[in-house]
Amino acid sequence: MQHKFKDIFQKLGFFFIMMFLGITTAMAQQQEVEMADVMRSNGKIYAVVAVCLIILFGLFFYVFTIDRKLSKLEKENK
C-alpha cells in the first residue's frame, strides 16, 4: 500500500514539475520586456547592492560621528 502511494506521488510530482517548466517557458516567451536578468543570473547585481550598502554605512557612520561630537559639545556648553 505504502509503495503504491509513493509511486503515485512520484508520478504526480514529475507531472507538476513538467507542467511548471512548461508554464514558465511559455511565460518567458510571452514577455519580451528586457530586464537585467543576465546580471542577476550571474550574480553581479549583488556587487551593486554591496557598493550601495557600503556607501550607506559610510554616510550613516559620518552622520553618527557628527551627532556624537555635537552631543559632547552640548554637554560642555551646559
Add this chain to the structure above:
Amino acid sequence: MRKSWWKILALLLLIYTITAGFLWKVPRLPILNETIRNLYFHVCMWFGMMIMFIISFIYSIKYLASNKYVYDIYARSYASVGTVLGILGYATGAMWVTVTWMPDQHQSLGAVLKEPKLIGAAIALLIYAAYFVLRSSFTDMDKRARVSAVYNIFAFVMLFPSIWIIPRLVGSLHPGSPGSDSGNPALNKDDMDSTMRVVFYPAVIGWTLLSVWIATLRIRIELLKEKSLIHAA
C-alpha cells in the same frame, strides 16, 4: 546620541530599501525596464523634500505666532535640508530622463527642456534659494526671522501651483500628467503594484527619517552657535 531609536530605524529601513530595491521583483514594463527601481530613490527625494518643507512651513507660522527665535532656526534648518533633497531629486530625475524619455520615447532635448514639471520644480527650488538669499541679507536678527518666516509661507504656497497643479493642467511627459499615458501622479493606485509598495513606503519613511536627523544636527549646531554668542557678549 539623543533619542537614537528612530535613527537606527532609519538605517534599517534604508538597508532594506537598497537590498529589496535592487533585488526584489518589479513589474516588467517597456521603456522603463529596470529603471523603475528609481522609484525607491528619485521619488523618495521629492517626498522627503515635501515633508521637510511642510515642517519648515509649520515652524514659520509658529514663529510668527509666538516670536520665539528657536522656531526660526527650526524653519531654516528644515528648509535647507528640503532644498538639498530637491536638488538631489532634480539631478536623479535628469539622469532618469536621459535613459527613458530621450532614447525610448524619442523626445528631443527641446521637448524635455519645455517639460512643465521640470520647469515647475526648478521654479519651486529657485524660490527656496531666494529664501536663503533673503535671510542672509539681514543684519538684524528679529527682522530677519520675521521677514523670512513670511517669505517661507509664500514659498511653501508657491510649491503647489508650480509642481502639483500646473504640470497636471498642461500636458507633461512626467508620469502624472494628462499628456502622458501613464496616468495620474506617483500616488495613483494603478501605477504602482503591490510588490513595489512593500519597498516604496518603507523607503519614503527611511529617507525622511535620515533627512530629519540631518536637520536636527543643523538645528543643534545653530543653537550651540547662538549660545556661544550669548556667552561671548
